[in-house]
Amino acid sequence: MGPLDSYLPYLLNRAGVRIAASFSEEVRPLGATLQMWRVLAALRERDGRRMGDLSDTTSIEVSTLTRLVDAMEQKGLVARHRDAGDARAVMLHVTAAGRRLTERLLPIAERYEAVALAGFSAAETKTLKAALRRLYGNMDALGR
Amino acid sequence: MGPLDSYLPYLLNRAGVRIAASFSEEVRPLGATLQMWRVLAALRERDGRRMGDLSDTTSIEVSTLTRLVDAMEQKGLVARHRDAGDARAVMLHVTAAGRRLTERLLPIAERYEAVALAGFSAAETKTLKAALRRLYGNMDALGR
DNA sequence: CCTCGTTATTTGCATTTACAAATAAATGGA
């Protein structure tokens, strides 16, 4: 293997960690964390989701998610409801307070997207995002 | 903001987490962790580094790194030496055992690179890596 | 309508992680 900074997982991690660290710091004064934002963003896209579903879309381990949702529930951001059809499953819903927090986080998230992609043309952005999705899909080859 | 899977930090995190999870699982039988691999890879590139230097290149928090290096030292993979010129600093060196472990991890890392980039042309790969470096640099705008 | 294997979530517990404070040494004036 050549130099570290030509190693893809390295580049990926480095960029991800850096964005995550900045974002975390920035939303802390709002009483939010990066992981909370991920849950809220997922619920904004579609409200009323199962824990397992949320775990998949947020890439947060399901046992970690349980405790994160505990904390968010305590803060009144989300509410658990048993699924009517399947009593094993939990449906997670955002509350009014959760929506208010989401509204405050959205512009921050948009700013991060803009800063990260500063100087990228629309075509370059599209190519990059497509590559990241493809890369993610490629990992199927190693088994889930 | 549009759908989650068009949000760059989301795509970045998702891909990174997935690669990291697979890699971690795979190297566990060897008694290694992903973070250990990062340290070993950094030392492979240049041996004899300060903690702060390693923290920067691996994106591991310096206090976390201290304890990780404690563990690696216990396993005999690395050794701390006080810097001759500056008694505050520690120089971290890989040991023979550390090099042996590195040799075993290298082919795994190379396989991950290959799997992740399966189907990417050389040009696409180059573009992607350049974009990730650029993205990382763009975050300077938000302050370190 | 039981049982057995599967699925969804939570809990137990040990480890990892990060922020902040502590320690220790260098550096640059007064």
Add this chain to the structure above:
DNA sequence: TCCATTTATTTGTAAATGCAAATAACGAGG
């Protein structure tokens, strides 16, 4: 030289994380 400030690392401590086991409910087959 002495002191104040900065730099490098470690340590204290609380929170986050992840694996494995526990719990609970579903669903298929007999």
